[in-house]
Amino acid sequence: HDIAELKRLDLAHHLPAQTDYKLQQTLGGSRIITRADGVYIHDGEGHQILDGMAGLWCVNVGYGRQELAQAAYDQMLELPYYNTFFKTASPPPIRLAAKIAEKMGGHLTHVFFNSSGSEANDTVFRLARHYWKLKGQPQRTVFISRWNAYHGSTVAGVSLGGMKYMHEQGDLPIPGVEHVMQPYSFNEGFGEDPAAFCARAVKAIEDRIVAVGPENVAAFIGEPVQGAGGVIIPPDGYWPAVEALCRKYGILLVCDEVICGYGRLGQWFGHQHYGIKPDMIAMAKGLSSGYLPISAVGVADFIVDELKDKGGDFVHGFTYSGHPTCCAVALKNIEIMEREGLVERTRQDTGPYLAKALATLNDLPLVGETRSLGLIGAVEIVREKGTNLRFLDKEGEAGPVVRDICIRNGLMVRAIRDSLVCCPPLIITHAEIDALVAILRKSLIEAEPVLRA
Ligand code: PLP
Numbered sequence: 001h002d003i004a005e006l007k008r009l010d011l012a013h014h015l016p017a018q019t020d021y022k023l024q025q026t027l028g029g030s031r032i033i034t035r036a037d038g039v040y041i042h043d044g045e046g047h048q049i050l051d052g053m054a055g056l057w058c059v060n061v062g063y064g065r066q067e068l069a070q071a072a073y074d075q076m077l078e079l080p081y082y083n084t085f086f087k088t089a090s091p092p093p094i095r096l097a098a099k100i101a102e103k104m105g106g107h108l109t110h111v112f113f114n115s116s117g118s119e120a121n122d123t124v125f126r127l128a129r130h131y132w133k134l135k136g137q138p139q140r141t142v143f144i145s146r147w148n149a150y151h152g153s154t155v156a157g158v159s160l161g162g163m164k165y166m167h168e169q170g171d172l173p174i175p176g177v178e179h180v181m182q183p184y185s186f187n188e189g190f191g192e193d194p195a196a197f198c199a200r201a202v203k204a205i206e207d208r209i210v211a212v213g214p215e216n217v218a219a220f221i222g223e224p225v226q227g228a229g230g231v232i233i234p235p236d237g238y239w240p241a242v243e244a245l246c247r248k249y250g251i252l253l254v255c256d257e258v259i260c261g262y263g264r265l266g267q268w269f270g271h272q273h274y275g276i277k278p279d280m281i282a283m284a285k286g287l288s289s290g291y292l293p294i295s296a297v298g299v300a301d302f303i304v305d306e307l308k309d310k311g312g313d314f315v316h317g318f319t320y321s322g323h324p325t326c327c328a329v330a331l332k333n334i335e336i337m338e339r340e341g342l343v344e345r346t347r348q349d350t351g352p353y354l355a356k357a358l359a360t361l362n363d364l365p366l367v368g369e370t371r372s373l374g375l376i377g378a379v380e381i382v383r384e385k386g387t388n389l390r391f392l393d394k395e396g397e398a399g400p401v402v403r404d405i406c407i408r409n410g411l412m413v414r415a416i417r418d419s420l421v422c423c424p425p426l427i428i429t430h431a432e433i434d435a436l437v438a439i440l441r442k443s444l445i446e447a448e449p450v451l452r453a
Contacts, residue, residue, distance in 0.1 A: 001032065001034055001044050003032055003044035003045060006029070006032050006044070007028055007029030007030070007032065008029065010024070010029040010030050010032075011024065011025060011028075011029045014030070016030055031043055032044040032045075036051070036063035036064065037063050037064040038062050038063060038064060038425075038427065039051055039062055039063075039424060039425045039427065039428050039432050040063070041063070041412065047410065048410065049407065049410050049411065049412050050410060050411045050412065050424075050432065050435060050436055050439065051063075051412050051424065051425065052406075052411050052412050052413045052422040052423070052424050052436050053412050053413060053414050053421075053422065053423050053424070054290075054423050054424055054425045054426075055290050056285070056290070057227055057258075057259045057264075057285055057286075057376075057423045058284075058285035058286055058289060058290035059289050059290045059291075059425050060262050060263055060264070060285075060286040060289045060333075060337065060342065060425060060426045060427075061289040061333055061336050061337060061340075061342065061425065061426065061427060062289075062425040062426075062427040063425075065289070065291070065336065067332055067336060068288075068289070068291045068329050068332055068333060068336075070332075071328045071329050071331070071332035072291070072292065072325050072328065072329050074328070075092065075324055075325045075328035075329075076325055079324050080324065080325055081323065081324060081325070082324060083319065083321070083322075084113070084317065084321050084322040085317060085321075089322055090322070090324040090327075091324075092322075092324045092325075092327035092328040092331060093113055093321075093322030093323075093324065093327045095327075095331055096111070096113075096296075096327040096330055096331050096334075097110070097111040097113075097296075099331060099334055100283075100287075100296060100298065101298075103268040103269070103334070104268075104269065104281070104298045106277055107277065107279075107300045107301045107302065108278070108280075108281065108298040108299065108300055108301075109299070109300070109301045109304065110298070110299045110301070110304045111296050111297070111298055111299070112127070112296065112297045112299060112316075112321070113294065113295070113296050113320075113321045113322045113323070113327070114294075114295045114296065114297070114318055114320075114321060115293045115294060115295060115318060115320045115321075115323070115326070116152070116284060116293060116295050117151075117152050117157075117256075117258035117282060117283075117284035117285065117295050118151070118152025118153050118154040118156075118157035119152075119154065119295055119318060120152075120258065120282035120283065120284055120295040120296060120297050121151045121152050121154075121156055121157050121160055121221075121256060121282050122152075122154055122155075122156040122157065123282075123297045123316060124219075124221065124254055124280050124282055124297055125143065125156040125160065126156075126314075126316055127280065127297070127299070127303070127314060127316070128143070128218045128219045128252050128254070128280065129141055129218055130314060131218075131252070131303050131306055131307075132218055134306050134307070134309075134310045135306060137215070139215065139216050140215065140216060140217060140218045141176045141216065141218055142176050142177070142178055142212050142216050142217045142218055143160055143176060143177045143178070143217075143218055143219050143220075143221055144177075144178050144179075144180060144205060144208055144209065144212075144217060144219070144220045144221070144251075145160050145161070145162055145177060145178070145179055145180075145220075145221050145222065146162050146179060146180055146181065146182040146183075146222055146226070146229075147162040147164075147179050147180070147181065147182050148162050148163065148182050148184070148226060148229030148230065148232070149161050149162040149163075149179075149182070149221075149222065149223060149226060149229060149256075150162075150163065150223070150226070150227060150228035150229055151221065151223075151256055151282075152258075153166075155170070155172065155174060156174070158170065158172045158173065159172050159173030159174045159177045160173075160177055160221055162179045162182070162229070163228075163229075178208055178212060180204045180205050180208045181200075181201055181204040182201075182226060182229060182232055183197070183198065183201040183232060183234035183235060183238050184226075184229075184230070184232045185197050185235060186368065186369050186371075186380055186388055187388065188201075189201075190387075190388040194235045194236070195235070195237065197235060198234070198235040198236070198237050198238050198241070199241075201234070201235075201238060202238065202241040202242060202245065205220065205242060205245055206245055209245065209249055209251070214249035214250070214251065217249065217251045218251070218252060219251060219252035219253070219254050219279075219280075220242065220245070220246055220251055220252070220253055220254065221254040221255075221256060222242070222254075222255065222256065223255070223256045223257075223258070223259065223260060223270070224239065224255055224257065224260040224265065224269075224270030224271050224273065224274060225259070225260055225264075225265060225270060225373055225376060227258075227259035227260075227376065227421075227423070228259075228416070229416070230378060230416040230417065230419050230421065231371070231372075231376055231377060231378035231416075231419075231421045231423075233371055233372075233373050238274075239271070239274035239275075239276050240274065240275065240276060242276075243276040243277070243278075252279045252280065253276070253277075253278045253279050254278055254279065254280045254281070254282070255269070255270065255271045255276075255278040255280075255281045255282075256281075256282045257269050257270055257271065257281045257282060257283045258282055258283060258284045258285055258295070259285060259286075259376070259423070260273075260376075261281070261283040261284075261285070261286055261287065262283070262285070262286025262287055262289075262334075262337065262343075263286065263337060263342050263343040263346050263374070263375075263426050264286065264346070264374050264375060264376055264423070264426075265346075265351075265373050265374040265376070266343065266344075266346045266347030266348075266351050266373075266374040266375075267343065267347065268343055269281060269283070273373070273374075279299075279300040279302075279303065280297055280298060280299055280300065280303070281297070281298040282295065282296075282297055283295060283296050283297075283298065284296070286333075287330050287333070287334075288326060288329050288330040288333050289333045291329050291333065292323075292325065292326040292329045292330075293320075293326060294323065294326035294327065294329075294330050337426075340427070342426040342427065343426075345426070346374045346375050346426050347374065350375060350426070350428060350429075350430070350433065351372070351373070351374040351375055353430055353433055354372050354375055354377055354424075354428075354433050355370075355372045355373075355377070357433050357434060357436075357437040358370040358371075358372055358377050358379065358437060358440075360437065360441075361379060361437065361440060361441060361444065364441065364444050364445065365385050365448065366381050366382065366385075366398075366402075366444050366447065366448055366451070367379055367380070367381065367382070367385075367444065368380040368381065368382030368385070368387070368388055375423065375424055375426055375428065376421070376422070376423045377421065377422050377423075378416075378419050378420065378421045378422075379419060379420045379421075379440065379444075380418065380419045381398040381399065381402060381418045381419060381420070381444075381451075382418070383398075383451075390417070390418040391418055391451055392417055392418040397415070397417050397418055398418045398447070398451050399415030399416060399417055399418050399419055399420055400415045401447055401450060401451060402415065402420055402443055402444060402447040402451075403415035403420060405443040405446050405447050405450075406420070406439060406440065406443040408443075409439045409442055409443050409446075410439060411436060411439035411440065411443070413440070420440070422436065422440075424436065
């Protein structure tokens with residue numbers, strides 16, 4: 001590849017996701033990633049970089065899977081595309097729906113396909129409100145979500161999400177979304193007894209339900225572990241208590257499994273780790289390991305029954321709902337995950353190994369906390385050891401400074417405010433986890449004088 005030419009064209013014509021055009025110009029164009037294999041990505045300038053983010057929390061089976069390419073190739077030759085609008089469907093979406101239903105288990109029996117995580121949450125938004133209308137409770141329109149939640153970039157996604165800086169662009173949220181405290185103990189509950197903090201976070205939800213009027217609430221939505229908000233792992237007991245609240249007030253419980261689904265927390269779905277039973281779940285990313293765009297919404301039997309009983313109408317769908325090629329690749333991806341036991345391996349082996357490896361960073365002066373669950377984790381960077389005082393409070397965010405050093409040292413991680421997060425492919429080995437943590441250590445040590453200067 002002619003990298004200089006690509007960078008010139010990038011600046012001239014390309015607005016990448018999370019556009020920061022000024023930064024893109026300062027950098028002289030985007031970093032060009034040209035190929036990848038296993039857990040490594042390669043840029044056009046000869047650097048091999050350990051992908052600690054599995055792309056964007058999605059390449060669960062790792063890069064370079066011939067079988068996924070073959071599945072797409074075979075399906076494209078047989079039937080590349082057909083829609084599901086005309087009471088038609090091709091074999092792959094039907095088989096994939098059945099496979100996902102098997103993995104969800106319990107009362108989540110049906111699946112609605114879309115292309116992205118954002119669209120999945122739009123589907124949830126409309127379907128939940130539609131359900132309550134069919135039930136004769138049309139006033140149940142309010143969604144309760146958490147600050148710092150990420151549910152996507154569409155109008156419903158940003159509205160359901162709790163990123164204030166995203167709300168500012170596009171004049172959002174739309175009416176009918178209420179945001180409450182997130183269970184972020186390092187921030188909101190530092191030094192507090194975990195059980196007391198948990199009770200406080202749950203009470204914040206109940207207080208809001210009561211303030212809005214339970215009869216007006218359609219659903220509570222949350223990521224089992226908040227990803228883009230900073231890998232916020234809730235205290236034990238949080239999710240069962242939230243589930244109990246939803247049952248108490250007759251509110252639908254929705255889990256956004258876009259990151260947590262497909263093995264990330266050591267179960268097929270994140271809610272299974274917490275032993276709760278949501279009424280709808282959104283999934284994307286790991287469903288196809290990011291090889292092709294596909295998302296889905298898992299729907300409980302009683303919601304489907306309501307559709308059946310009341311005429312069956314849900315006027316909703318996308319050109320690419322149930323896309324045969326995307327579904328064929330997702331099916332093959334799940335087959336690979338099953339065959340290689342990636343979910344069990346994450347739960348029993350690599351997840352605990354990552355937790356231990358990250359914990360070795362705790363001797364560093366900059367590290368305030370390390371936390372992880374399965375193969376998703378975070379390192380909190382603090383200005384003063386033993387406190388949760390950040391660089392963010394004074395000099396600006398520390399995360400991006402350390403992240404840039406990590407990338408230079410051969411590790412792709414993401415900075416979220418004053419923390420670094422990682423979410424490597426589920427195929428990662430012990431040796432690769434050691435390499436990941438060694439680069440984090442080296443980079444945190446190199447960053448300290450820069451941050452304190
Ligand atoms: N929900 C969660 C929890 C996510 O992390 C994301 C993306 O990162 C989305 C929804 C949106 O998915 P997409 O970018 O595919 O629209």
